[in-house]
Amino acid sequence: MLENFVFNHWFWFVLTLVLLGLEMAVPGVIFMWLSFASIIVGGLVFIDASLGWEVQFIIFSVLGIISVYAGRTYLKKNPITSEDENLNDRGARYVGHHYELERPLVNGEGKVRIGDSLWLVRGDFNAEIGAAVKVVGSDGVVLIVEAL
Numbered sequence: 599m600l601e602n603f604v605f606n607h608w609f610w611f612v613l614t615l616v617l618l619g620l621e622m623a624v625p626g627v628i629f630m631w632l633s634f635a636s637i638i639v640g641g642l643v644f645i646d647a648s649l650g651w652e653v654q655f656i657i658f659s660v661l662g663i664i665s666v667y668a669g670r671t672y673l674k675k676n677p678i679t680s681e682d683e684n685l686n687d688r689g690a691r692y693v694g695h696h697y698e699l700e701r702p703l704v705n706g707e708g709k710v711r712i713g714d715s716l717w718l719v720r721g722d723f724n725a726e727i728g729a730a731v732k733v734v735g736s737d738g739v740v741l742i743v744e745a746l
Contacts, residue, residue, distance in 0.1 A: 605651040610640030610658075631669040635661035689736025692717075696746060699729045703743075710741070719743045 617633035639658045643649055649657075692712060700716060701709040703725040709716045710731065719731065721743045735742035 605643070605654050606647065607640045607644035610636050610643060610654075614640060627669065627673065628666060631665040632662050634665045687736070689717075689739065689741055692733045692741060693735060694733065696730055696732050697743075699725055699727055699731060702726050703729070703731070710743075717741050721745065 614633045614636045617629045617636060621627070621629035621633070635658050638661055639654055642657065643654060697710040697712065699708050699719075700711045703719065703721055703723065705724070706720050706722060708719050708721075708725065710719050711717075718739065719733075719741045720737070721731065723745050725731065725745060730746040731743040732746050733741045734744050
């Protein structure tokens, strides 16, 4: 069955789509660079269909190594930055904001309501329900507060 298989340009174009699909499913910024190599090999095979499968795979291997190295080097020099520096740190989003205690701050622990969630807060003071506090930091899912 495989002895009649031909590595034509369609093979490389489909491989490009598969590699791009893998990049979306398993992001790691490696399959994308390999897809660049496969599209180039597909273009070369489209131009010259007489390239043997051995030569095609050698070209793909060399271009794959070059594109992965070039891509990694580029990303080290130009890292991807987010518009929201606190995207994965919800607690840091609330630093500087003022809230009222939903539960009293006793022995340094209490709760505030932010949106529809209750957040555990810690501070070096005791306070009653309704007391105003300012968030000055976060420690995981705990907000660090001080009295206003």
